[in-house]
Amino acid sequence: MWSEITKKLQETVQNIMPQVEAVIGWERGFNEIRIKPVVIKKEGDISKLVWNPFCVQNLSGYLVKSPAVIPREGRRVAICVKGCDSRSVTALIQEGFLKRDQIFIIGIPCSGTVDWRKVMKRLERSSVIHRAEIKDGRLMVEHAEGVEEIPLREILLRRCLRCVYPNPTVSDVVIGETVSPHIEKEDLYKDVEAFERKSLDERRKFWAETLSRCIRCYACRNACPLCICQDWCIAERRDPKWVTQKPTLKDILLFHGIHALHLAGRCTECGECERVCPMEIPVMFIKEKLNETTLRLFSYEAGIDSNLVPPLLTFNPHETGI
Amino acid sequence: MVARRKEKKSQNRIFIPLEGLNQTLENLSKHFTVWVPMPSGENEWSLEFKPLHRGCKILLDRQSTLPPKKVILPQGQTLIEYEYKKSESDPSKQDLVLREVIDESPIIVFGTRPCDVRGFLVCDKVFLQGRYIDVYYRARRLNTLFATLFCREADDACFCSSVGSGPADMEGSDIGITPIDGGWILEGLTDRASEIFSLCDCEAPDEKQIEDARRVQEEVRSMRVGNLRTDGVLEGVKGQFQNMELWRDIAESCLSCGVCTYVCPTCYCFTITDEPQGLRGERLRSWDSCMFYQYTQEASGHNPRPTKLERYRNRLGHKFSYFPLRYSGMIACCGCGRCIRSCPVSIDIRQGVERVREAHHGCVCS
Amino acid sequence: MEEREKTKNNTEMRILGFLCNWCSYGGADTAGVSRLKQPTDLRIIRIPCTGRMDPLFAFKALISGADGVLVSGCHPKDCHYSVGNLYARRRFEVLKDFLPFLGIESDRFHYTWVSASEGQRWQEVVTEFSRRIHELGRNPGFDMNTNLVNSEAR
Numbered sequence: 001m002w003s004e005i006t007k008k009l010q011e012t013v014q015n016i017m018p019q020v021e022a023v024i025g026w027e028r029g030f031n032e033i034r035i036k037p038v039v040i041k042k043e044g045d046i047s048k049l050v051w052n053p054f055c056v057q058n059l060s061g062y063l064v065k066s067p068a069v070i071p072r073e074g075r076r077v078a079i080c081v082k083g084c085d086s087r088s089v090t091a092l093i094q095e096g097f098l099k100r101d102q103i104f105i106i107g108i109p110c111s112g113t114v115d116w117r118k119v120m121k122r123l124e125r126s127s128v129i130h131r132a133e134i135k136d137g138r139l140m141v142e143h144a145e146g147v148e149e150i151p152l153r154e155i156l157l158r159r160c161l162r163c164v165y166p167n168p169t170v171s172d173v174v175i176g177e178t179v180s181p182h183i184e185k186e187d188l189y190k191d192v193e194a195f196e197r198k199s200l201d202e203r204r205k206f207w208a209e210t211l212s213r214c215i216r217c218y219a220c221r222n223a224c225p226l227c228i229c230q231d232w233c234i235a236e237r238r239d240p241k242w243v244t245q246k247p248t249l250k251d252i253l254l255f256h257g258i259h260a261l262h263l264a265g266r267c268t269e270c271g272e273c274e275r276v277c278p279m280e281i282p283v284m285f286i287k288e289k290l291n292e293t294t295l296r297l298f299s300y301e302a303g304i305d306s307n308l309v310p311p312l313l314t315f316n317p318h319e320t321g322i
Numbered sequence: 323m324v325a326r327r328k329e330k331k332s333q334n335r336i337f338i339p340l341e342g343l344n345q346t347l348e349n350l351s352k353h354f355t356v357w358v359p360m361p362s363g364e365n366e367w368s369l370e371f372k373p374l375h376r377g378c379k380i381l382l383d384r385q386s387t388l389p390p391k392k393v394i395l396p397q398g399q400t401l402i403e404y405e406y407k408k409s410e411s412d413p414s415k416q417d418l419v420l421r422e423v424i425d426e427s428p429i430i431v432f433g434t435r436p437c438d439v440r441g442f443l444v445c446d447k448v449f450l451q452g453r454y455i456d457v458y459y460r461a462r463r464l465n466t467l468f469a470t471l472f473c474r475e476a477d478d479a480c481f482c483s484s485v486g487s488g489p490a491d492m493e494g495s496d497i498g499i500t501p502i503d504g505g506w507i508l509e510g511l512t513d514r515a516s517e518i519f520s521l522c523d524c525e526a527p528d529e530k531q532i533e534d535a536r537r538v539q540e541e542v543r544s545m546r547v548g549n550l551r552t553d554g555v556l557e558g559v560k561g562q563f564q565n566m567e568l569w570r571d572i573a574e575s576c577l578s579c580g581v582c583t584y585v586c587p588t589c590y591c592f593t594i595t596d597e598p599q600g601l602r603g604e605r606l607r608s609w610d611s612c613m614f615y616q617y618t619q620e621a622s623g624h625n626p627r628p629t630k631l632e633r634y635r636n637r638l639g640h641k642f643s644y645f646p647l648r649y650s651g652m653i654a655c656c657g658c659g660r661c662i663r664s665c666p667v668s669i670d671i672r673q674g675v676e677r678v679r680e681a682h683h684g685c686v687c688s
Numbered sequence: 689m690e691e692r693e694k695t696k697n698n699t700e701m702r703i704l705g706f707l708c709n710w711c712s713y714g715g716a717d718t719a720g721v722s723r724l725k726q727p728t729d730l731r732i733i734r735i736p737c738t739g740r741m742d743p744l745f746a747f748k749a750l751i752s753g754a755d756g757v758l759v760s761g762c763h764p765k766d767c768h769y770s771v772g773n774l775y776a777r778r779r780f781e782v783l784k785d786f787l788p789f790l791g792i793e794s795d796r797f798h799y800t801w802v803s804a805s806e807g808q809r810w811q812e813v814v815t816e817f818s819r820r821i822h823e824l825g826r827n828p829g830f831d832m833n834t835n836l837v838n839s840e841a842r
Contacts, residue, residue, distance in 0.1 A: 128477055215388070218579050231616070275666070278387060278664040
C-alpha cells in the first residue's frame with residue numbers, strides 16, 4: 001500500500017518537475033523507521049522520495065525558515081503535506097509569509113505516523129534494525145535480536161491519536177484515498193478537560209516534574225513552522241533579557257510560556273514541538289490548552305480558512321462577555 | 323572484621339548480583355555521589371544520568387539519551403558568586419564581595435559506556451592541556467571515577483569503532499563492568515578501584531563467573547561497531563570549505579536546534595553570563611551550541627555563520643578536521659550516535675563525513 | 689473573622705499594577721490627590737497603553753512569585769490610541785484562562801478599566817483586588833532558585 005502511494009507520488013513529481021523549482025518531500029534516513037526531509041531539485045533524485053507512516057516531519061517550515069526554499073518569479077515550489085501539515089501551510093498563507101500561487105501542494109491523506117521511540121521501547125535491547133514493514137495495521141520489525149510485531153495503534157505519536165484532520169485541507173493534488181479521523185471533533189480537548197479536573201497543586205506539580213527534564217535545546221521552537229522569529233527569539237536576547245541561562249524551572253517554564261503564548265490562536269497542532277523533544281516532554285499539551293481557549297472564546301481554529309485573521313491579531317469592538 | 327576488610331582490599335574483582343545492585347550502590351553513596359542512568363520520566367524511553375536515590379530504577383540495558391557530560395560540565399555552573407555590600411569604612415560606597423565556587427566532592431559515575439568516557443578524554447584536551455588549565459573542570463574531573471560497561475547494545479546509529487574507540491575501550495575508566503548471567507562482574511582498572519571495592523561489601527566472583535565474564539569481554543572485543551571511513555576528511559573539510567552546494571546537500575534539512583550538541587558527549591562549548599538578582603548574583607558558565615545563531619553573533623551585528631549551513635559545516639569540521647589537526651589527530655567524536663538518533667530530522671553525521679570525502683576525492687581525481 | 693482578616697493583612701503582598709499612561713495612571717493619581725485611602729500592596733508600573741501590555745509581563749511575574757497582577761487601562765472605545773485596549777482585552781482573556789492550566793489561580797490576574805477622572809473607582813478596584821489576593825495568600829509560584837536540571841550537580 002505504501003509503495004503504491006510512493007510510486008504515485010514519484011510519478012506526480014515527475015510530471016510537475018518542469019514547472020517547479022524544487023520539491024520538498026521525505027526520503028529514507030539511516031534506517032527504515034527513520035525518515036528525513038529532502039529537497040529534490042533534479043529529476044535524477046525523484047526516486048529518493050518515499051511515503052509511509054514513518055514520514056513524521058512537517059515540511060512547511062522549510063518554505064519560510066532561512067535559508068528557505070524560495071521560487072524564482074513565476075515559478076513554484078512543490079511541497080508534500082499530510083493533513084496536519086496542510087494546516088500549517090494555510091496558517092503561513094494567512095499570516096502573509098507565503099503566497100498560495102508560489103507553492104504547489106501535494107496532499108497525502110495520513111492515517112497516523114509512528115513514534116520511533118515507542119518502537120525502540122518494544123525491543124528488548126537496542127539493536128540494529130534490518131527491516132520494518134507495516135501491513136494490516138501491524139508493524140513488523142526485523143532486528144539483530146529477532147522479530148517484533150506491534151499493533152500500529154500502540155506506536156503512533158500522541159498527536160496522531162487525537163487527529164481530526166487526517167486529510168489535507170488544502171492541496172493542488174491529492175495522492176491516496178481519504179481516511180477517516182482517529183477521534184470525533186468533540187473529543188479533541190478531552191485530555192485538556194481531564195487535566196483541568198485535577199487540583200491546582202497537582203497541575204503545578206505535573207508541570208514542575210515534566211518540564212524539569214527540559215534541556216532547552218530549543219528543538220520545539222525551531223521545529224515549529226509558525227515560530228517565525230527564528231534567530232531573533234526573545235528567549236535568547238540579552239536586551240531585553242527575558243530568560244536567564246540558569247537551568248532553573250522558572251527559566252524553563254518562562255521559555256515554554258513564551259513559546260505557547262506566542263502561538264495562542266496560531267498553533268495548528270501539528271505536534272512537531274512534541275515529536276522533536278529529545279526528553280519526551282508533552283510540549284504540545286500546553287498549546288492544546290490555548291487552542292481550547294481560543295476555540296471556546298473566539299470560535300477559531302487555526303489553519304483552516306486562509307481568509308480569516310487569527311483572533312489575537314484582531315479585535316471586535318462589539319464583543320461582550322469579554 | 324579487620325582481617326576481612328584487608329582481604330577485600332586486595333581483591334580486584336567483585337560480583338554484584340542483579341538484585342544487589344541498588345544496595346551496593348547505596349553503600350557507595352555514603353562516600354560518593356553516585357550517578358546512574360535512570361529513566362527521565364515514568365513512562366519515558368529516554369534515560370539520563372542522575373544521582374542515585376533510594377529505590378530508584380537503574381537501567382543498564384541501553385545507552386542513555388543524555389550523556390554523563392553534565393556530571394563534570396553542568397548545563398549551568400556557577401563560577402563566581404558576587405554580592406554588593408555597604409562598605410563598612412565609607413557608608414556611601416559599596417564593596418563587592420566575591421566567592422569562587424569550586425566543587426571537589428567525590429563522584430562515581432556508574433554504568434557509563436566507552437563512548438561516554440571517550441567524551442571526557444576529548445574534553446580533557448581542551449580544559450586540561452596547554453597554557454590554560456580550567457580549574458572548575460579539573461576539580462570535578464580529578465574527583466570523578468567511571469565504572470564502564472563492556473557495551474553490547476550497539477544500534478544503527480553507533481559507530482564507535484570508526485573513531486578510534488570501540489565497545490570494549492576502557493581508556494579513561496577506573497572500573498570495567500561486565501554483564502553476565504545473574505549480575506555483573508566489576509573489575510578494577512586503576513588504583514582507585516580497590517578503594518571502591520572495599521566499600522561495596524560484595525563477594526569475589528567464582529571461577530565460573532570469571533570465565534563467563536572473560537567470554538563476554540572477548541565477544542565485545544571482537545565487535546566492530548560502524549564502518550565509517552575518516553581518512554581524507556581532515557583535508558576534505560578544508561578543501562570543501564567554500565563548496566556551499568555540498569553543505570546545502572548535507573544540512574539543508576537542519577532545524578538549527580541544539581539537540582545534537584546537547585546530547586553530544588564531546589561538545590563542550592559554553593557561554594559565560596552574569597545573572598544578577600538584586601544586589602547579588604553569579605557568573606554562570608552554561609552550555610552553548612554552535613548550531614545557534616547567537617553563538618557567533620558579533621557585537622557589530624555581523625555574523626560569520628549566518629545560516630544553518632555554515633553552522634553545520636562548523637560542527638562537522640570541528641569534530642573531524644579542526645580538532646584532530648590541533649590535538650594530534652584525535653577525532654572529537656566518540657561515535658556514540660546520539661546526535662543521529664535524537665536529531666528531529668534524522669541528519670546523519672556519518673553521511674556528512676562521507677559526502678565530504680567523496681567530494682574531496684572527486685576534486686583530487688579531476 | 690475580623691481577627692483573621694487582620695492577621696492576614698499584616699503581611700504585605702507583592703502585587704504588580706500595570707497602568708496605562710492616559711487613563712488609569714491618571715485615575716490612580718486622582719485617587720491619591722483626593723487622599724483616598726488605599727491598600728499598600730500594589731506596585732505600579734506605567735505603560736503607554738494596555739495594548740503595550742505583553743501577557744508575558746504578567747506571566748513572568750506570576751511564575752516568579754508575584755502574588756497578583758492588576759492591569760488597568762482606558763475604557764473600551766476610549767483608548768488614547770483608539771483600539772489598543774480592544775486588542776489587549778482578548779489577550780488578557782486568553783491569559784486568564786491559561787494560567788490555571790499551569791496551576792496558577794486565575795484570580796491572581798485581573799484586568800479592568802479606570803478613566804483619569806475615576807479616582808473613587810480606582811480606590812475600589814485596588815481595595816477589592818488587594819483583598820482578593822490576601823484571601824488567596826502567598827503565590828507558591830515556581831521556585832526561582834530551584835536548579836532542577838543540575839540541582840544535584842551543584
